[in-house]
Amino acid sequence: MIAANDGQPPADDLFIDRRDDPGEVPQRHHSVDVVEHGPQTQTTPTGGTDSERLLPTIGVLLSGGLDSCVLVGRLSVLGYPVQPFYVRCGLTWEPAELAAVERFLGALRAMVATVRDGAAALPCRGEKGQAARIEGEKCLVEAAPRAEIGPLVVFDQPVADLYGGHWSRTGVGVPDALSADEDVFLPGRNALLLVKPALWCAQRGITRIASAVLKGNPFADATDEFFSVFGRALALACGTPLRFLRPCAHLEKAALIRLGRSLPLELSFSCIAPIDGRHCGRCNKCAERRHAFAAAGVADRTDYACGC
């Protein structure tokens, strides 16, 4: 059982920002008040505890990168059952990425099971890469995933006919550590990723879909206007009241890492030029990852193939 906090939401409760608050779900969903008096909303498709039945299942686009892994973990920490989606487009790094998604979800589910087993103390990760033990409720309430993580649904959305000889399909000319963020642009990425998960959710009564778009994302398909217009179009197409959430839109990557520091972040995967399934350590995304960990002041336990 998850105990109440002291009546004040933790500082990072702002993870669900006001703009993307999932509607009827109260902000202070940690508290016993929410459990006792919160509105009844849809439940996880596979059941869950009494407290979970008060919160809606949220579909999440899970690429396996830091951003979406923290999003899934944090939603579970906050008590939202999560239905994860991976969209496979035929890009070179996806086999490594999908393997990382499975590993990360497995680790999260193990943490959820530990909480449900009523462990008095749960191993939490320390700042220096060593497991630390935080006794009792503090860890359980503030750091541990507790809501159910549904089975991963993998969609195929091949882009070979669109992208042709693009570096993301050939592995030739992959943007390196010195390249600009704009160089990793993948045309129509968010539009391609949203369609099938939206249709799947609409068919099953899940009305909220979240993606881990961060503050400062420079691309045209990550703007407020895009999500407003495209999300509205998808909802119209499905004939359901779908809502598209961006709970991380007020966060930069370093802040996101700090928020997810108790999660097994080393199991997430960011690389666009993996070597034998490992982070290369030299591409644009690896560089971004390393800089973000450093800026966050959180130990980077990623296994970089370069050894650098």
Ligand SMILES: [Zn+2]
């Ligand atoms: Zn890399």
